[in-house]
Amino acid sequence: MKAFQRGMLVAAIAVLVSVVVRVRGKGRVPPTSGGWRELQGPDFR
Amino acid sequence: MSTVLVVGLGEVGVRAARQLIDTPGIDRVIVAARRLEHAREVAGALTDGAEPCRLGRDDPFPAGVDAIVSAVPGNADPELARRAVAAGISYASCGDRDATLRALLALDADARSHGTRVVVGCGLAPGLSDVLAQHAVGAIDAVDELHVARWGVAGPESASEARRAQREPAREWRDGALVHDKHRHAQLIWFPDPVGARECELVDTGVELLVAAHPGAGRITSRLGVPIVRRFTPPGRRDPGDAWGAVRVEVWGWRGTARASVVYGVIERTAVAAGTVLGVTGAVLAGALPTVAAPVTPGAAGLRAAVDPVALLAELARRGVKAAAFEGVAVA
Numbered sequence: 001m002k003a004f005q006r007g008m009l010v011a012a013i014a015v016l017v018s019v020v021v022r023v024r025g026k027g028r029v030p031p032t033s034g035g036w037r038e039l040q041g042p043d044f045r
Numbered sequence: 046m047s048t049v050l051v052v053g054l055g056e057v058g059v060r061a062a063r064q065l066i067d068t069p070g071i072d073r074v075i076v077a078a079r080r081l082e083h084a085r086e087v088a089g090a091l092t093d094g095a096e097p098c099r100l101g102r103d104d105p106f107p108a109g110v111d112a113i114v115s116a117v118p119g120n121a122d123p124e125l126a127r128r129a130v131a132a133g134i135s136y137a138s139c140g141d142r143d144a145t146l147r148a149l150l151a152l153d154a155d156a157r158s159h160g161t162r163v164v165v166g167c168g169l170a171p172g173l174s175d176v177l178a179q180h181a182v183g184a185i186d187a188v189d190e191l192h193v194a195r196w197g198v199a200g201p202e203s204a205s206e207a208r209r210a211q212r213e214p215a216r217e218w219r220d221g222a223l224v225h226d227k228h229r230h231a232q233l234i235w236f237p238d239p240v241g242a243r244e245c246e247l248v249d250t251g252v253e254l255l256v257a258a259h260p261g262a263g264r265i266t267s268r269l270g271v272p273i274v275r276r277f278t279p280p281g282r283r284d285p286g287d288a289w290g291a292v293r294v295e296v297w298g299w300r301g302t303a304r305a306s307v308v309y310g311v312i313e314r315t316a317v318a319a320g321t322v323l324g325v326t327g328a329v330l331a332g333a334l335p336t337v338a339a340p341v342t343p344g345a346a347g348l349r350a351a352v353d354p355v356a357l358l359a360e361l362a363r364r365g366v367k368a369a370a371f372e373g374v375a376v377a
Contacts, residue, residue, distance in 0.1 A: 034373035036237045036310060044358045045184065045370070 047331040048073040050110045052100060052125060054087045056200035057139055058116035060320025061327065064364065066094055070333030075107055110134055114327035118202055123148035126163055135161045135330040139168035139323045142206055143249050153345040163345035167326040168319035170195035170292045171251030173311060175349040176357055177294040177368060181307040182259060185298040191259055194234040194245045194268040197290030199316035207271045215247040218256045218265035234268060236291035237312040237369055245270035254347040290315025308371035321366045
């Protein structure tokens with residue numbers, strides 16, 4: 001019973017951490033698909 | 046009256062001469078080779094106005110030359126540059142061997158004292174890649190990583206230089222030091238089509254120029270891919286990307302508090318792209334393209350320091366060498 005409670009506690013903490021990281025995280029998934037667009041305009045961007 | 050001397054009449058040199066002839070403000074283009082017959086052949090092929098000239102190791106430069114554009118093999122480049130600086134003539138080179146780049150940059154003090162400029166790495170990479178890197182860095186607040194990759198060679202001499210670069214120990218800039226990775230391996234790099242995905246090996250080529258330009262970056266790498274030369278290819282199995290050259294510049298960093306990346310690429314026949322960059326640089330040094338020139342003092346430096354990136358990209362686009370941006374979509 002005690003081991004089960006510990007497991008539940010660990011799982012709850014893991015969920016909590018993942019929620020915080022998911023909400024506060026600024027990192028984006030690197031671009032993995034897309035296409036090439038010719039640079040144009042006065043700034044050539 | 047602006048006069049430019051083109052030395053080294055291989056694949057790149059001939060195309061640089063073509064670009065110079067087509068530049069308003071360049072009045073004379075002299076093409077020089079060790080054998081006068083070769084120079085005459087090239088001048089004849091260019092049809093409209095190039096003058097042939099024999100230029101041996103000890104021959105003086107023709108009178109009235111404002112700039113020298115060099116596409117000679119790497120080992121001949123430093124000596125020619127030394128002679129140009131001593132004669133008070135500005136010099137642009139497309140050599141990409143690391144020892145050559147170092148030897149040319151070492152002429153900085155001499156160039157300053159003679160009031161001339163030596164611009165090194167005026168090809169595809171180093172060269173256009175450095176300008177694209179500068180342009181990409183300008184779109185990001187703080188740069189973490191800068192990765193440059195090139196695919197393709199301009200001709201036999203360029204292919205031999207590229208293979209030499211792949212054999213030599215490669216270094217990358219990591220956390221403030223140039224480190225040698227013993228376990229380097231080829232990495233798949235995506236270039237614009239039709240080149241597409243190609244395996245490129247880590248090389249030393251141009252890393253020091255990039256580090257000098259972006260010392261704050263945490264990681265800088267340079268990669269190079271060389272097409273495999275096959276004696277026989279079955280009909281229909283020819284790889285269309287083998288004939289092309291491409292460069293890809295990828296910059297990672299921060300825009301505000303968000304992680305961001307900028308990826309620029311160029312695709313063109315390697316000799317055409319390198320020759321165009323070299324020719325335009327020669328025109329800049331001769332004073333024919335004042336809008337492209339950066340306000341620099343005499344000395345030796347990379348291409349990035351000699352030109353305004355946006356103006357150079359616009360000038361290259363006008364001549365058919367067009368850069369593109371990768372617009373990615375995050376797929377989780």
